[in-house]
Amino acid sequence: MMLVEITGSKNEEQVVTSSRTVAEKFEKRHADVLRAIANLECSPEFTQRNFALSSYKDESGKENKEYLITKDGFSMLAMGFTGEKAFKFKEAYINAFNAMEQELKRIYDERQQWIIxxxxxxxxxxxxxxxxxxxxxxxxxxxxxxxxxxxxxxxxxxxxxxxxxxxxxxxxxxxxxxxxxxxxxxxxxxxxxxxxxxxxxxxxxxxxxxxxxxxxxxxxxxx
Known part of the structure; x- marks a missing residue:
């Protein structure tokens, strides 16, 4: 499972991670990560911009809730994760976000050049x-x-x-x-x-x- 990915419709893409991926990498229960997101004291505008409600199907075919999280949303969520291992994963996540943002910029530049x-x-x-x-x-x-x-x-x-x-x-x-x-x-x-x-x-x-x-x-x- 990739740390981050590019998602969204053409020309409206964002670099995001998912609450499931965060749970896996930080060795937490997904339910606990969902609870941590729900308990964040963020403004409604910030939450709407940085935590997009989504869903996935588990092995049984049941549909479950998850969130797609932006870099800013991840930074806010990860503040509550402590310990040496958590620090390493925070650093890995930030590096992954930065690398994928550069890739997204390259895609946008290529599209603009294509139009020209x-x-x-x-x-x-x-x-x-x-x-x-x-x-x-x-x-x-x-x-x-x-x-x-x-x-x-x-x-x-x-x-x-x-x-x-x-x-x-x-x-x-x-x-x-x-x-x-x-x-x-x-x-x-x-x-x-x-x-x-x-x-x-x-x-x-x-x-x-x-x-x-x-x-x-x-x-x-x-x-």
Whole structure:
């Protein structure tokens, strides 16, 4: 059982421990920990913010009460735990909370970067489609040019066809593959789409573009 975990809906996550985990680590009965929480002389606002009532099922399937406790809530609760062993567990808990808070910050930073790259990607795709409209000669097959380049880019970047990627990520109808990519993958995608746009702008055809971007990808892999 982990000392702490990240819980909550997206963008509203918190780092918490549970009253059961506290009971186990401090070698106390869970009922005694629940009683200690109930006896804390905290304001209703503090209690609501830092002790979330939850439940779990025991081995028999019976549902029982527990609390999910924040770092501040744990600090308040643990004040009453004394002894050398209790001191060691308090220190371990604080370290675990700090480490998980750093992980949560990393997750938030990654999400923010993902949003930025996703929006940038939309602009880059507009550039690619506009370049195709202006530079590729009109023909009955012109409507296939953009999807063909997109499939080519996916194949070169990820080593899989578009359909294989859809299966890998279990993408439903009307969902976008790009919503399943990381911010780094989105950035790679933007860079290659910009490169393809530039080459089309020079008047290059599909096979020339394909050959060049394959060479560029190979150079990156061996560098």
């Amino acid at each position: 790259e996703r929006e940038k990607g939309k602009l880059v795709r507009h550039i690619l489609t506009d370049t195709i409209k202006m530079k590729v000669a009109d023909s009955p097959n012109k409507k296939f040019v953009y999807p063909n380049y997109t499939k080519l880019i996916y194949k070169i970047l990820f080593g899989k066809t578009f359909n294989e990627l859809k299966l890998q990520y279990q993408i439903k109808e009307k969902e976008s593959l790009r919503d399943y990519l990381t911010s780094e993958e989105l950035k790679e995608l933007e860079e290659m789409e910009m490169l393809v746009s530039s080459l089309i702008g020079l008047g290059w055809g599909y096979e020339q573009v394909k050959s060049f971007v394959l060479q560029e990808k190979t150079k990156k892999l061996v560098s």
